[in-house]
Each structure stands twice: as C-alpha cells, then as structure tokens.
Amino acid sequence: MIKLGKLTLNGIPRVTVGFRDNVSLQTLEDIENLGLDIVELRIDQYSSFETGHVLREVKKFKKFPSIATIRSEKEGGGWDLSEAKRLNLFKIVLPYVDAIDIELSSKSILNETVSLAHKLKKLVVISYHNFDKTPSLDKLNGILSEAKSLGADIVKISTLALSRNDVQVLANFTILNNAKNIISIAMGAEGTISRVFFPSLGSLMTYACIGKSTAPGQLDYTTTVDFLRKLYPKYNQEKIRALKLLELV
Numbered sequence: 001m002i003k004l005g006k007l008t009l010n011g012i013p014r015v016t017v018g019f020r021d022n023v024s025l026q027t028l029e030d031i032e033n034l035g036l037d038i039v040e041l042r043i044d045q046y047s048s049f050e051t052g053h054v055l056r057e058v059k060k061f062k063k064f065p066s067i068a069t070i071r072s073e074k075e076g077g078g079w080d081l082s083e084a085k086r087l088n089l090f091k092i093v094l095p096y097v098d099a100i101d102i103e104l105s106s107k108s109i110l111n112e113t114v115s116l117a118h119k120l121k122k123l124v125v126i127s128y129h130n131f132d133k134t135p136s137l138d139k140l141n142g143i144l145s146e147a148k149s150l151g152a153d154i155v156k157i158s159t160l161a162l163s164r165n166d167v168q169v170l171a172n173f174t175i176l177n178n179a180k181n182i183i184s185i186a187m188g189a190e191g192t193i194s195r196v197f198f199p200s201l202g203s204l205m206t207y208a209c210i211g212k213s214t215a216p217g218q219l220d221y222t223t224t225v226d227f228l229r230k231l232y233p234k235y236n237q238e239k240i241r242a243l244k245l246l247e248l249v
Contacts, residue, residue: 178202
C-alpha cells in the first residue's frame with residue numbers, strides 16, 4: 001500500500017480528474033460534494049505561469065489529494081517553454097501538493113525533480129505516454145524498470161490501443177506488475193474499457209473528466225463513478241459512507 005496525502009491506495013479504485021486554472025469556488029464545492037478522490041493539477045495548461053497565479057490556483061485544492069503535472073508538449077501536454085523554467089515551476093509548487101507527475105522522457109530535469117520531491121516527502125509519479133501505439137510487453141516492462149530505477153514511487157503507463165490485442169497486452173502488463181505501484185491506461189475508443197476494468201487488475205487509479213476530456217477515450221466523472229460503484233462493492237460502500245457523512249455536515 002502507498003499513501004497519496006491522506007488517501008491510501010489500497011486496491012479500491014481511485015478516480016483522478018484533471019483541472020486547469022481559474023477554477024470557481026462553486027466547482028470546488030461541487031467536486032467535494034461528489035466525493036472526488038484525487039485532483040491532477042494541469043499546470044501546463046494554465047493561462048499564466050506567473051508564480052502568484054500558479055500558487056493561488058494550486059492552493060485552491062488543498063482539501064484534496066493532489067498530483068501536480070507540468071506535461072511536456074511532446075507527451076500531449078501544453079508545456080513548450082524551457083526545461084529550466086519547468087524545473088523551477090516544479091520547485092515552486094512541490095510544497096503545496098502531495099505528488100508530482102513527470103515524464104520518463106524529461107531526462108534533463110528528471111533526477112533533480114525526483115530528488116527534490118523525495119526530500120520534501122512527496123510521491124513521484126514517473127509517466128510514459130504513447131499516443132501512436134501500444135508497445136510490446138517486453139518494452140513496457142523495460143519502461144517500468146527504468147522508471148523504478150530513477151526513483152518512481154508510482155509508474156504511469158498510458159498508450160493508445162488500436163485493437164483488442166493492445167488492450168490485452170496492457171492488461172497482461174498490469175497483472176504481471178500489480179505489486180509494483182503502477183497506473184495503466186489504454187487510450188482511445190478501443191481502450192475505454194481499461195478505465196473501469198484495469199483497477200481490478202492492479203492499476204492504482206483511473207482518470208476521468210469533468211468538462212473537457214484530457215485524453216482520448218476518457219469517460220466523464222459521473223459515468224466512471226457509476227460503473228465503478230456497480231463493479232466494485234468496496235468502492236460503492238466507501239462512497240455510501242462518504243455521502244452519509246456529507247449529509248451530517
């Protein structure tokens with residue numbers, strides 16, 4: 001088991017939703033009432049990278065377990081500035097989040113970012129995204145080993161599924177490595193099933209959207225939760241308890 005802030009990742013599915021900036025107080029209240037598990041702060045998609053603006057937006061989510069992401073443009077993100085500036089932004093937000101997500105391909109800043117995060121006792125998610133295909137099982141295992149050797153607490157692998165076979169490759173990868181703290185996602189229409197099925201195989205969390213989708217094949221939050229409540233009794237019981245507590249507040 002591993003903890004993200006106060007949230008234990010213990011085999012019960014966890015739903016993560018990405019948020020850009022300029023989030024309203026009403027939205028924050030709504031997602032709290034919905035019982036959202038984890039927020040992903042998509043800092044790469046903020047309208048401004050000025051320190052004050054970034055910190056104001058990040059601090060809005062202090063009630064939630066959080067992962068800060070400054071996703072590089074080459075892996076589907078919005079960051080197209082220098083790596084030095086990205087490293088500095090990670091340094092600025094790290095004290096205010098529970099984890100960071102940095103790509104395995106970010107070689108020039110990866111070691112320093114991981115080291116700083118661990119000094120502050122923050123989790124490190126090292127991620128790999130492939131929007132063209134799903135590599136072979138051997139290749140996926142190699143990616144996992146490399147990320148772990150570089151200090152990943154959690155390894156996230158998200159690849160495009162062009163066929164049912166691709167989903168099966170990722171499913172097999174998940175089963176073989178389910179004790180190693182991984183997140184696995186098959187993107188695209190063929191891979192949509194992975195977003196509700198892979199938690200049963202050992203993927204620590206799934207990703208959903210509220211509003212605009214952040215990845216191909218991603219389901220909206222309500223649909224995702226409805227599926228998970230039907231398929232995972234422990235998850236359903238947890239949500240029932242959370243709703244009862246909200247009614248008492």
